[in-house]
Amino acid sequence: MPGIHRRVADEVFDRLHEQIATGAVAPGDRLDPTEIAASYGVSRTPVREAILRLDAQGLVERLPYRGVVVTGVDLAAAEDVAAMRIQLETLAVQAALPHLTEETLDRMRELHEELRSRVDGPDAQQAFSGLNREFHMTLYRLAGSPTLIRLLTDLSAQAERMRLHFDVRRGRADDDHARILAALAAGDAEEAVAATRDHLFGALVMMMPASFGVTPGSTLDAALRTSGWVPETAR
Amino acid sequence: MPGIHRRVADEVFDRLHEQIATGAVAPGDRLDPTEIAASYGVSRTPVREAILRLDAQGLVERLPYRGVVVTGVDLAAAEDVAAMRIQLETLAVQAALPHLTEETLDRMRELHEELRSRVDGPDAQQAFSGLNREFHMTLYRLAGSPTLIRLLTDLSAQAERMRLHFDVRRGRADDDHARILAALAAGDAEEAVAATRDHLFGALVMMMPASFGVTPGSTLDAALRTSGWVPETAR
DNA sequence: GGATTGGATATTGGATCCACAATGGACGTT
DNA sequence: AACGTCCATTGTGGATCCAATATCCAATCC
Numbered sequence: 001m002p003g004i005h006r007r008v009a010d011e012v013f014d015r016l017h018e019q020i021a022t023g024a025v026a027p028g029d030r031l032d033p034t035e036i037a038a039s040y041g042v043s044r045t046p047v048r049e050a051i052l053r054l055d056a057q058g059l060v061e062r063l064p065y066r067g068v069v070v071t072g073v074d075l076a077a078a079e080d081v082a083a084m085r086i087q088l089e090t091l092a093v094q095a096a097l098p099h100l101t102e103e104t105l106d107r108m109r110e111l112h113e114e115l116r117s118r119v120d121g122p123d124a125q126q127a128f129s130g131l132n133r134e135f136h137m138t139l140y141r142l143a144g145s146p147t148l149i150r151l152l153t154d155l156s157a158q159a160e161r162m163r164l165h166f167d168v169r170r171g172r173a174d175d176d177h178a179r180i181l182a183a184l185a186a187g188d189a190e191e192a193v194a195a196t197r198d199h200l201f202g203a204l205v206m207m208m209p210a211s212f213g214v215t216p217g218s219t220l221d222a223a224l225r226t227s228g229w230v231p232e233t234a235r
Numbered sequence: 236m237p238g239i240h241r242r243v244a245d246e247v248f249d250r251l252h253e254q255i256a257t258g259a260v261a262p263g264d265r266l267d268p269t270e271i272a273a274s275y276g277v278s279r280t281p282v283r284e285a286i287l288r289l290d291a292q293g294l295v296e297r298l299p300y301r302g303v304v305v306t307g308v309d310l311a312a313a314e315d316v317a318a319m320r321i322q323l324e325t326l327a328v329q330a331a332l333p334h335l336t337e338e339t340l341d342r343m344r345e346l347h348e349e350l351r352s353r354v355d356g357p358d359a360q361q362a363f364s365g366l367n368r369e370f371h372m373t374l375y376r377l378a379g380s381p382t383l384i385r386l387l388t389d390l391s392a393q394a395e396r397m398r399l400h401f402d403v404r405r406g407r408a409d410d411d412h413a414r415i416l417a418a419l420a421a422g423d424a425e426e427a428v429a430a431t432r433d434h435l436f437g438a439l440v441m442m443m444p445a446s447f448g449v450t451p452g453s454t455l456d457a458a459l460r461t462s463g464w465v466p467e468t469a470r
Numbered sequence: 471g472g473a474t475t476g477g478a479t480a481t482t483g484g485a486t487c488c489a490c491a492a493t494g495g496a497c498g499t500t
Numbered sequence: 501a502a503c504g505t506c507c508a509t510t511g512t513g514g515a516t517c518c519a520a521t522a523t524c525c526a527a528t529c530c
Contacts, residue, residue, distance in 0.1 A: 005299035005491095007513070034481075043515045048483090049287060056291030058385065064240040065482050065521045080382045087326050091318075091457050098452030145454045147315045150293070151386065217333030219380045222326050226461060240521090242483065269511075278485040283513090300491050300512055 009046035012036070016050050020059050020070055021157050022126065023164040027072045031060060057154045059161070075208060078162045082204040083219035085155050088148060089136070089200060090193045090227040095143035097189050104138060105184060111135040112177050119174065128170060129160050135177060139184070159203070166207040176202065190228065197227040244281035247271070251285050255294050255305055256392050257361065258399040262307045266295060292389050294396070310443060313397045317439040318454035320390050323383060324371070324435060325428045325462040330378035332424050339373060340419060346370040347412050354409065363405060364395050370412060371431075374419070394438070401442040411437065425463065432462040 016036070019025045033051065037044045051068055054060045062068045111131055118127040133156055140152060163170070176199035183192035201224065205212060214221050214231065225231075251271070254260045268286065272279045286303055289295045297303045346366055353362040368391050375387060398405070411434040418427035436459065440447060449456050449466065460466075 007299060009513080032481090044482095045514050045516090048284075049513090052284060052287045053291060056288060058382070064242060066523085067481075077381075080380050083326075083380065084323075084382050084386065087322060088319075091322050091454060091461065094457040094461070095452065095454040143454050143457075145315050145318065147293075147312075147319050147390075148454060151319065155382075217330065219326060219330040219378050219383060222329040222378075226326060226329070244483080267511090279512095280484050280486090284483090301493090302512075 007046070008042050009049040012040060012042065012046050013050035013053050015040070016054060017059070017157070020054070021129070021160050021164075023161065025070055027070050027161070027165060029070045031068045031070065033068070058158060073162045073165045078159075078166070078204060078207050079218070079220050081155055081158045081162065082200055083223040085152070085159060086197050086200050086220075086223040086227060088152055088155070089140070089196055092140040092143050092145075092148055092152065093192050093196050094189055095145065095148075096139050096141075097184065097187070097192060099142040099144070100139075100184060100187075104142060105181070108135055108138055108181060108184075111138065112174075112181060115177065116174050119171070125164070125169075128173070132170075132173060133160075162207065163203060168203065168206045170203060170206075172202060173199070193227055194229075197224065197229060201229075242281070243277050244284040247275060247277065247281050248285035248288055250275070251289060252294070252392065255289065256364070256395050256399075258396065260305055262305050262396070262400060264305045266303045266305065268303070293393060308397045308400045313394075313401070313439060313442050314453070314455050316390055316393045316397065317435055318458040320387070320394060321432050321435050321455075321458040321462060323387055323390070324375070324431055327375040327378050327380075327383055327387065328427050328431050329424055330380065330383075331374050331376075332419065332422070332427060334377040334379070335374075335419060335422075339377060340416070343370055343373055343416060343419075346373065347409075347416060350412065351409050354406070360399070360404075363408070367405075367408060368395075397442065398438060403438065403441045405438060405441075407437060408434070428462055429464075432459065432464060436464075 016031075025031070031051065033044050033047045037047045040047070051060060051062070055062050055068070059071055060068050061071050111134055115128065115131045115135065118124060118131070121127060137149070137152070140149060176195060179195040180192060180199065183189075183195050204220075214224065216231075221231075251266075260266070266286065268279050268282045272282045275282070286295060286297070290297050290303070294306055295303050296306050346369055350363065350366045350370065353359060353366070356362060372384070372387070375384060411430060414430040415427060415434065418424075418430050439455075449459065451466075456466075
């Protein structure tokens, strides 16, 4: 049984990933490998490995001989990531639906309830992140695509970081999840896709200024249309 | 001008990436960091960094304390990667088209001609890989999405590795490219998407046994349908 | 007075060294 | 003779050491 191995580098990676995803270290902040190594009581080597992995996920940027900083977030990046998620998660929904079992649906309902009950808790933000991700991933795993899971995991971490940066509270997420569950239970693929798309799009919109409109010809525009979205002007 | 800096690790990464993408080291082969370091005349440190990055891209697998092997390829993985590419490249086409200029189109035509002329050359396979990727990427860059480029670059490397593993010659690629160019020139988004999808799907089909059919409910099935594909049985 | 260059300092990237885990073979036991 | 255990060997992961590069500041020149 390989995989049970916990190397120091794994530990460091998890802790740094957590720090970044939760916004404990903000975008633009500098990560000092020496300092981190000292504070964790390890050498710089595993810290370097962890940073390499964070870089591959796009969470940090390594400036040669000039240190490593947490990747900055701006609205353009948020829109970019949202577009990719819409394109891939709507695919995941479609591919997962045919393999949906009552058991998985129950598991999702559990997570849904758990989310509702925690909406006003002390660590609401923290709990939301984990439970929300697990709710969606439970479904997506049914698609049976390791690549898809890998991409979505990375993108989720990015998105979560942005959500926290822009201080977006997701009160409406419950309703979105209920809508998704209903569509899944009814076996309505089109509605499940639409609900997922609106869920992701809604999170993005809350980060944007009031005057926000989808830029025609953007990846976001394209992804929205692919998933059946109809622009305001055409309605 | 910093940023153009070439570190040793970058060099090692490029060489290893090349070796893997071109199949010089086959799937399942073991990579010995010590041996690589010696043959390149460097220490193990930059080799380790390079391997870390290859791992993040899914090109190699690191078995804790047991070495690193080139990720195996099978038909399921090929199908998986193809599905992701279809989903993302069709998005890229749609987002790029509105920003298409005559200049870019000319650049693509150049690459197209170059590809045709090299079809029977000595290093045909090698040339094809690079030129084909550049042909598509030239278009996709117009979408203005760093994330999309990053994901597609990784997926392309995977796909190329599989293509070479299954020893697929892409004679038809020329025709596909011509079709894409025509659609782009005409500003026909739907046709450009269809052409791109068929291009990618065609490459996958050539890896499959003759009896191959798209599994209903797979990510491939979903991606194909999203891009407007109609299954045989429904035609 | 401002800009440019040279050196001091700090920090990253690379090389080397060390410890521990994992395989393979030898030996002993049943 | 077969199986299990122990030890030696190999090699990965981590720690430490060294070199190369960027930044910062001061001195010098225009």
